[in-house]
Amino acid sequence: MTGKPQSNLKTITINGKTRYHEPAASNIDVAAFRKVVESRRSVRKFTDKPIPQAVLDDCLDMAMLAPCSSGLQPWEFYIVRSPRKKAKLVEACMSQSAAKTAAELIVCVARTDRVNEFSRKMLREWPMPKVPLLVQRYYQLIPYSYAPGPLNSFAMMKKAAISVGGLVAPVPRGPFTRNEVELWATKSTALACENLVLAFCAHGFDSCMMEGFDEVRVRKLLKLTDNMLPIMVIGAGERAEDGVFYPQVRFDRELFVHEI
Numbered sequence: 001m002t003g004k005p006q007s008n009l010k011t012i013t014i015n016g017k018t019r020y021h022e023p024a025a026s027n028i029d030v031a032a033f034r035k036v037v038e039s040r041r042s043v044r045k046f047t048d049k050p051i052p053q054a055v056l057d058d059c060l061d062m063a064m065l066a067p068c069s070s071g072l073q074p075w076e077f078y079i080v081r082s083p084r085k086k087a088k089l090v091e092a093c094m095s096q097s098a099a100k101t102a103a104e105l106i107v108c109v110a111r112t113d114r115v116n117e118f119s120r121k122m123l124r125e126w127p128m129p130k131v132p133l134l135v136q137r138y139y140q141l142i143p144y145s146y147a148p149g150p151l152n153s154f155a156m157m158k159k160a161a162i163s164v165g166g167l168v169a170p171v172p173r174g175p176f177t178r179n180e181v182e183l184w185a186t187k188s189t190a191l192a193c194e195n196l197v198l199a200f201c202a203h204g205f206d207s208c209m210m211e212g213f214d215e216v217r218v219r220k221l222l223k224l225t226d227n228m229l230p231i232m233v234i235g236a237g238e239r240a241e242d243g244v245f246y247p248q249v250r251f252d253r254e255l256f257v258h259e260i
C-alpha cells in the first residue's frame with residue numbers, strides 16, 4: 001500500500017537504515033509557556049470585544065494539534081454563531097454568566113463513529129511514500145477492535161477472549177464496550193480542549209470550560225447523533241476586569257504526585 005508521496009521528507013541514516021528525521025525544537029521560551037499556563041483562569045465574565053476570526057482559527061488549529069489516540073482525531077468543534085441558536089445554547093448552559101457574556105461559544109464534541117472512516121483515511125493520506133506493513137495492519141484492525149456491536153455483543157466476546165489471552169501476556173483491555181469507546185474519544189477531545197484554551201490565552205483572550213449544560217438540549221440544538229458526545233462548551237472572549245471570581249486553588253502536590 002502506498003501513502004501520499006512527499007518530496008520534502010527529512011531522513012537520517014542510523015545503523016545503515018534510512019529513518020524519518022524530525023529534530024526536537026530548540027530554544028522554546030519556557031517563561032512564555034509558563035505565563036500562558038499560569039495566567040489561564042476560568043473566566044466567567046467577558047467584555048464585548050469580539051475575537052478576530054484569524055485568532056479563533058489559529059486557536060482551533062492549535063487545538064487540533066493535540067495528541068490523539070491512534071492519531072484518529074475523534075473531535076469536532078461547533079462554533080455557534082446564529083443569534084437564535086446562541087441564545088438557545090446559553091439557555092442550555094443554564095444561563096451561566098460565562099456562557100451569557102462569551103464572545104464565542106464552542107461546543108466540543110467527541111465522536112465514536114469515525115474510527116472506520118478515519119482509519120481508511122489515515123492509510124490513504126499516510127505522509128510517506130510507502131505505508132509500513134505494521135501501520136497498515138494496525139489501521140485495518142482498529143475498526144474491528146473498536147466496534148462494540150449490538151448491545152455490546154462484540155465487546156463482550158472480545159473481552160472474554162482477551163481475558164484468556166491476558167493470563168499469559170499483557171494485552172490491550174479495550175476500548176471494546178460502547179462506554180469504553182466513548183471514554184476513548186473523550187480523552188483525546190479533552191486534550192484538544194485544553195490546547196484550545198491555552199491558545200486563547202496565548203492570543204490574549206480567555207475562556208471557561210463548561211460541562212454544566214443540558215446535554216439533551218445541546219444534542220437537539222446541534223442535531224447530534226448518538227455517536228456524537230458533547231463533552232464541554234467553551235465560552236471565550238476578553239476577560240472583564242471582574243471576570244475571575246476567586247483566586248486559584250491547588251492542593252499540595254504530595255496529594256497527587258507519587259514516586260514509586
Ligand SMILES: Cc1cc2nc3c(=O)[nH]c(=O)nc-3n(C[C@H](O)[C@H](O)[C@H](O)COP(=O)(O)O)c2cc1C
Pocket residue numbers: 040041042043044096098208209210211212213232248249
Ligand atoms: C470539564 C470541566 C467542566 C467545567 N464546567 C464548568 C461549568 O460548567 N461552569 C463553570 O463556571 N466552570 C466550569 N469549569 C471550570 C472549573 O470550575 C475551574 O476549572 C476550576 O474551578 C479551577 O479554576 P481555574 O480553571 O481558574 O484554574 C469546568 C472545568 C472543567 C475542566
